[in-house]
Each structure stands twice: as structure tokens, then as C-alpha cells.
Amino acid sequence: MATTGKPLEQSARAIAEIETESLSQGQEVLERLTHRIGTPRSVWVCLGVVFVWIALNVGIHLAGGTPPDPYPFPFLQSAGTIAAVVMTLLIFSAERRLSDSEQRRSRLMLHLTVLTEQKTAKIIELLEGLRRDDPHLHDLDDPHAHALTQPTNPADALEALDRSARQLRREN
DSSP states (O other), rough: OOSSHHHHHHHHHHHHHHHHHHHHHHHHHHHHHHHHHHHHHHHHHHHHHHHHHHHHHHHHTTTTSOOSTTTTTTHHHHHHHHHHHHHHHHHHHHHHHHHHHHHHHHHHHHHHHHHHHHHHHHHHHHHHHHHHTTTSSSSOOHHHHHHHHHOHHHHHHHHHHHHHHHHHHOOO
């Protein structure tokens, strides 16, 4: 069942704004360039240029002329090396941006999860108060519900997780 309406549109827009505001103008240009270069068509164009370059130089040599880039094609090798360096830098730049974006997204998810947990604890606290105040319900002591009314401290949760992981490693 799809959720529609204003809240969904607002949250989608907020997420889109977060994603786009993290890009600088230079990064945006690099993203477009990387997107354009990283296609099968670009691979075929590069292979075609290399094939034509080699064929042209070999053809001129076989025809008795002096090719501009004789075997072993030092100009082609230099161009390939420069292209490889540029592509490597583009890849590193894209990976760094993706890593930064993923870190921001992880922090956002952690923040939203903590807020959601706090809201849930408050709802449980309010429900427990209603249950205690309702004269038609028995006032049963529910230690589990009482414990759930307390928001979890993220540092305590992380320590408990680390402690459990260490214990499992020792057991194995």
C-alpha cells in the first residue's frame, strides 16, 4: 500500500535537498563527467580510436611512409597513460564523495533512529499512565513496560553491543 500526500512529498523533497546540497559546483561537474565517461559507449569509442590509430600508423608504414607514431606507438602509450591517470582521479573523487555521502546518511539514520526510539518511549509512558489512571483496568505492575518508557542512551547501547561482540569472539 503506497503512502501518498503532503508528508511523503515533504520528506522526499527534504531528502533530495540533503543529497544535492552536499555537492560543490566542482564535484557536480566531476559527477557529470564521470557519469558520461563511465558508459559502454565510451569504452567502444576509446577502443575504436585506439584501433584506428594503430591501423593508420601501420598502414602508413606498410605503404612506405613515415607514420606519425611508429611502433611501439609512444604517443598512443602516453595518451593512454594520461587517460588512465585522469580516470583514476575521477574514480577516486567519485568514491570519496560517495563515502562522504554515506557517512552523512549513516549519521542521519542514527539520529532519526534515536529520535524514533525516544518518541516510542514517550508513547509507552503515556499509555502506561492511561492504564494506571483508568478505573476500569487493574493497576498491574509491568516492569518490562516501565523499562521501555526510559529512552535508550546510544552510548550505552553501543557499549552493550561491543561487549556482546567481544564475548562472542571469546566463545568462538
